[in-house]
Amino acid sequence: MFRVAFIYIAEPYQCYHTASVASALARHPGYQVTEYVNFPETVAHLSRIRRDLNAPDLPVKFFKKSPLAKLLGRAKRFDRERIVILRENIAELDGYDAIVATEYTAGILKTMGLKKPRLICIMHGAGDRLVNDEVLIRNFDFTLLPGPKVEKYFQNLGYLNTQNSKIIGYPKFDVFEAVRQKKPFTFKNGKDFVLYNPHYQKKLKTYDTCLNKMIAGFDKQDTYNLLIAPHIKIFHKGFGFYKKALKKKNTHTVFIDTGSPAMLDMTYTASASMYIGDGSSQVYEFLANPRPCIFLNPKKLEWRGNPNFLHWTLGEVVETPDQIMPAVFRAFDRHEFYRPLQEKLFLETFGSPVLGASQRGADAICEYLGSENQKT
Template structure:
C-alpha cells in the first residue's frame, strides 16, 4: 500500500489527464467551477504530455482563468514510449510511475476508467472520481472498474439507471450532474469552420474506433468515394479521435485521394473535431456507435447509422441511438439514402427529443457547478 501523508492545510484535488485530448473538455469545466467556488480546496491539473497541458492551459485562459496549478507528469523517458506514434504514453505505466505522488492527493478526478488501476497499485487515500467522457449507449463502458470509484457522475437518468441497475455503481456513489462539456462549449467561441466552394448541406461522418461495430474498416473508404463522386453534399470526415491515433501508414494512405477534394474536409483529431464545432455545424450525422451523436442531437437533425456487422440491434439498449434515424447494413447508393434520411427526418424527431432528455439532465444550474458541488460535498464531509 502507498503510505499516506498528513492532511495538508487545504484538501488537494488533482484533475488527471492520461488519455486523448477530447477527454479534457469533459472534466476541465468542473475543475474551473471547483477552483472558483470552493477556495478551501486546492485544485491542480496534471497531464502526461506537454500537448495536453498546453491545450488545458489554453482553455483555461479562454475561460478567463481560475486558481488552478498545472504540471507535467514524469518521467520524460516514458513519454518517448508512445506506441505507433500514439498521442499519449502508455497509461498504465504512467500511473505506476506516479502512484506515490498521486497517493498524496485528497481526490483524483478523471474522465477515463484506467485510473481505477491506482487501487491495485496500493493507492488508498484519495477519493477517486469518474466524470465520464460521453453519454452514449455502448455497453462496454458499464463494467467492473466503475466499482473502484468513490464517486461516479452520470449525465442523465439513462446513464445513472444502467450503472446502478447493473450493479456497477451504488446509488449513494452516483451523482447525476448533467453534461459539463456543454458549459465549456457554450462559453467558448469554437474552432474555425472548414470552407467549401459551394454552400451545400453538410454531412459529418463520425466513425467510432470500435474494432467490429465501427464502420470504418468495412465501409469507410467507400463512404468517402461516394461523397467524392457526388456533388449533392459537403462532407466533414471527423472520426473518433482514437480511430486514427497511432494509425498505420496503410490507414493514412487510404485518405490520400480525398485530402485535397474541394467538398471533403478531413480532421483526424484537431480541436474542431472534439469541441463540437462540426456536430454543431453539420446538417446530417452519419455514424455508427459513437456517443457524439448525442452532442449532435442537442438540436434535432437527420441521422443515418451504419451497421457493418448486421448486428441484431433492435431491443438492445447498447444501440438505443439507432432509433434516431435509418440504419444501413450496406452503403451502396449512400448519397440517395442520405437524401431519404433528410426527407424522412420528421419520423424521428420525437425519438431524438426523448432520447436527448433521457441522456442529459440539464437544469438552470450549470452542470459543471453541480459536478463540482458533488465533489466538494463528499471531500469536505470526509475532512
C-alpha cells in the same frame, strides 16, 4: 485546504469533459487544483478551453515516465502505457485529498496501493456502448453522471447507488457554449455538410468498408459537402502513414480532419446538417439540436433490442455502402418520424438544464469531500 488532482491520462479529448469542472472547483474557497497530463498537446487544449471560458490557467504537471512508459508511448501502446504511468505516479498522487478522472482505467489506482485520496469519476460519453473496463467504476468512491439513462444502467449492474453517485449533466456542453460564440465551421462553397463520425472499435468500425465509397458518392452530387471526423484513436496505429493517406483524399467538397481541436470541442457536431455514424456516442452531442441521423451496419450486427445500440433507433440504419447516398437524400423527409425520440433520449441522456453541469459538478465534489471530511 483540499488538494485535488485532475488527471488526463489519455488523449486531449478528455479535457473537454472535465477541465471546466476543474476551473469551477478552483474558484471554491479552500480548494487547490492541479492538473496532471500525459500527452504534451493536452496542455494547449487546456489553455484553449480556459481562454474560451475566460478562466485562468491552473497549475499543470506532467506525469513522471520511466523508460518503459516512454517506449510504450512511442510504440503507441497507449492502453499499456496508461497502466504503467499510473503505477509509477502512485506515491505523488497519494499526497492529494482527491483525484478526479474521466477514464475508467484510473479505477486501478485503488488496487495499486492508492490510500489517502478519494477517487472521483466524471463520466464521459453518453452510454449505448459496451465498454470493457466499465466494471472499474466500482473502484471509485464517488461518480458524477451525465443523466438518468446512464445512472439507471450502472445501478442495475450494481456498480453505483444514490450514496456514491450524483447526476450533474454534461460539462462538455458548457465548454461548447463558450466555443460556439466564435464563427461556426463552414465549407468555402457555402453548402451544408454531412458529418461522418466513425468509431475506432474493431467490432463497430465502418471506415474500412464505407469511407472510400462514401467519398465517391458525395463526389457525384452537388447538394452536400462531406466532413469526416474519425475518433482520434483510429490514428493510434500506422505511425502517421494513415493520417497522410487520408489527407490526400481531401477535395473542395470533402474534408477529413485528422487532429484539430474542432474534432473534440463539438464544432462539427454543432454545425453539420446531418450525422452519419456507427458506435460513437458523439451522436448525442449532435442531437443537442435534433437533426437527421444515419447509422452504418456493414457487419450486419443484430442491433434491434440491444441497449448498446439504442442510438441506432434515432435514424435510418443501412447495411451496405451503396445504400448510404439514397439514405442521405431521404433523411430530411424521414426526420419527422425520428425527431420525437431524439428529443426524448437526449433528455434521458443528459437531463435538464443542459448548461451549468461544470458548476454542479464542482459543487457536488465540494459537498462530497466536505461530508467525508466530517466523518474522519
